[in-house]
Amino acid sequence: MPLGVVIRKTPGATRWAAWAWKAVAVLPGAGPADWRVLRSEGDVTEYHAATPTLELHGADTDAYVHGLAAQVPCIYVVLRATASTEGAPFEVLLVTASPYEAQDYCDSGEEIVEKVAMPEGLLAWVSEFVDTHHVEEEFKKRRRDRVDIDVVEDGVGDPRIHQMRDVFRSPALQRKGRMQ
Incomplete structure (x- = not known):
């Protein structure tokens, strides 16, 4: 399902950040967009940033069940900052209903993951x-x-073997001339 991602730009709260950006909504079934202005009031502007496709997979139904059981079920929007000084400040990588997949993107520290409440x-x-594809295991x-745990491996750690390349050779085999 195509999901339009709405990103809000507000003035920054500190002198180090001129602007604060936050994903605030998703639009199910939206058409294509490339940072189209939806609304502007004073210094606050909302953009329809992109329309990625939300894909659900039968193997991930455990994650969807976990996400739907939350107090507020959410869609996760994964953003990556762009190096461009002009144009879009973020690239929308994907949208997902899986909190586990969102956590994977949080672990890298390269992307920004935003939680957005799911529309009804x-x-x-x-x-x-989930009702159609989930099978409780x-x-x-x-x-x-x-x-x-008391097994002794033959030759490992044996002080009688002097070469590092022969650490797994048994000294008993060396004496009998059966070296390999």
Whole structure:
């Protein structure tokens, strides 16, 4: 589903940042846009920055269930700052309904991830997808491997072997002339 991303530009709160930018809304089913001004009041301007496609995948339904269970279900907008001094200050990389995927982008520190509340129609669309494709997996407790921790590996750490390249060769095999 195409989602238009609305970004608001407001005056900066400090002398080091002239402007503050924030994703504030998504527009389900929006047409293509390239930083088109939607509204301007004084120093505050809202732009329809881009229209990326929201893709839902059957393998990610656990993440969607987690996101829908939040107090306010959200869409995550991933932005990357551009080097351009003229034109668009950010590139909209993607929109996702998966909080896990959004977390992956937060980990790198290269991108800006903004949470935007899901509109009702989009919430219904994602919920229907989850209802259709989600299969609850039964929890299976892993059993520990039965490994003998007292096993001595032949030749490892043996002070009688002097060459580093032969650390796995057994000294008993060296004496009998069965070297490989």
